[in-house]
Amino acid sequence: MKLYKTKEGILIEKEENSYLFKEQDWDTFINDDNLFEKLEGLIQILQKSAPVNVADILAPIQNQELWACGVTYLRSKVGRQEESKAAGGSDFYAKVYDAERPEVFFKATAHRVVGTGDKVNIRKDSVWDVPEPELTLVVTSSGKIVGYTIGNDMSSRSIEGENPLYLPQAKTYDGCAALGPCVFVTDQPIDLNSLIQLEIKRDQKIIFEANITLNQMKRSLEELVSFVYRECSFPKGCLIMTGTGIVPGSDFTLHSKDEIKISIDSIGTLVNTVR
Ligand code: DO4
Ligand code: MG
Numbered sequence: 001m002k003l004y005k006t007k008e009g010i011l012i013e014k015e016e017n018s019y020l021f022k023e024q025d026w027d028t029f030i031n032d033d034n035l036f037e038k039l040e041g042l043i044q045i046l047q048k049s050a051p052v053n054v055a056d057i058l059a060p061i062q063n064q065e066l067w068a069c070g071v072t073y074l075r076s077k078v079g080r081q082e083e084s085k086a087a088g089g090s091d092f093y094a095k096v097y098d099a100e101r102p103e104v105f106f107k108a109t110a111h112r113v114v115g116t117g118d119k120v121n122i123r124k125d126s127v128w129d130v131p132e133p134e135l136t137l138v139v140t141s142s143g144k145i146v147g148y149t150i151g152n153d154m155s156s157r158s159i160e161g162e163n164p165l166y167l168p169q170a171k172t173y174d175g176c177a178a179l180g181p182c183v184f185v186t187d188q189p190i191d192l193n194s195l196i197q198l199e200i201k202r203d204q205k206i207i208f209e210a211n212i213t214l215n216q217m218k219r220s221l222e223e224l225v226s227f228v229y230r231e232c233s234f235p236k237g238c239l240i241m242t243g244t245g246i247v248p249g250s251d252f253t254l255h256s257k258d259e260i261k262i263s264i265d266s267i268g269t270l271v272n273t274v275r
Helices: 026-030 035-045 074-083 090-098 157-162 164-171 221-228
Strands: 002-006 009-014 017-021 065-070 103-108 133-139 145-153 177-184 195-202 205-213 238-241 259-264 268-274
Touching (some): 017 035, 065 145, 065 221, 074 090, 074 157, 103 164, 103 221, 133 195, 133 221, 145 238, 145 259, 145 268, 177 268, 221 238
Parallel strands (some): 065 238
Antiparallel strands (some): 002 009, 002 177, 065 103, 133 145, 133 238, 145 177, 195 259, 259 268
16 A cells, blocks of 8 residues: 655555545654554545645655665665775775664754655755665654655765765755655565666756665665664654665766656655756
């Protein structure tokens, strides 16, 4: 089942049918360990509605914090080592890839996040920017993964590469993340053979495309949740980006007006343009 946060309310989509649940508080609705069973129950009693209107879709976040994990795929480790060689950061990335404790960092609150169809941002003080396509977990206060969405962890490689201590500036700024289009809710763990695909278009032409399967991730999803939840409570639940396995080559940087499309099997496609 797919769950959309929309301007009209919360829309549940199951196979070809849609059900609109109006005037519902997203925070209360989503922060439910029995979300899948709740949706199964609701579609028995709700009237069918019109299918989701893409222009009405909002980012699936309200008062949840958005956290992110890093260097969870080999490609991310290698890309980061390349960009930080001059700053001597190379060792840190090799160590964190192999360490028991993963890299986790605070990414944003809803205020800095956009939904599908909206504009992501690149910083004016950055000269090297990339999107990072990431499976993103929807986690309740108790630490249960109840859904999956698509995330774009926009990143400044020039700032991050200059000094790894600049990570918060490379990662967190207005328009630094996109989430959506929906939350995929299932009673089974997501299939780790699912493909993440990234396509970037400039002037209607594809200038970069790549894909990777989730099973290339070095760590388990539960492991990442358990580290984010160590000594942190999340009264409204939390969204967790799980890291990128796709890093374009060093000669690539995003431009204003580029279109970024990220697809993950079973979830859908998140589309954004650069402001
Ligand atoms: O250490 C830098 C950030 C890593 C990251 O965001 C990723 O691997 O996805
Ligand atoms: Mg990332």
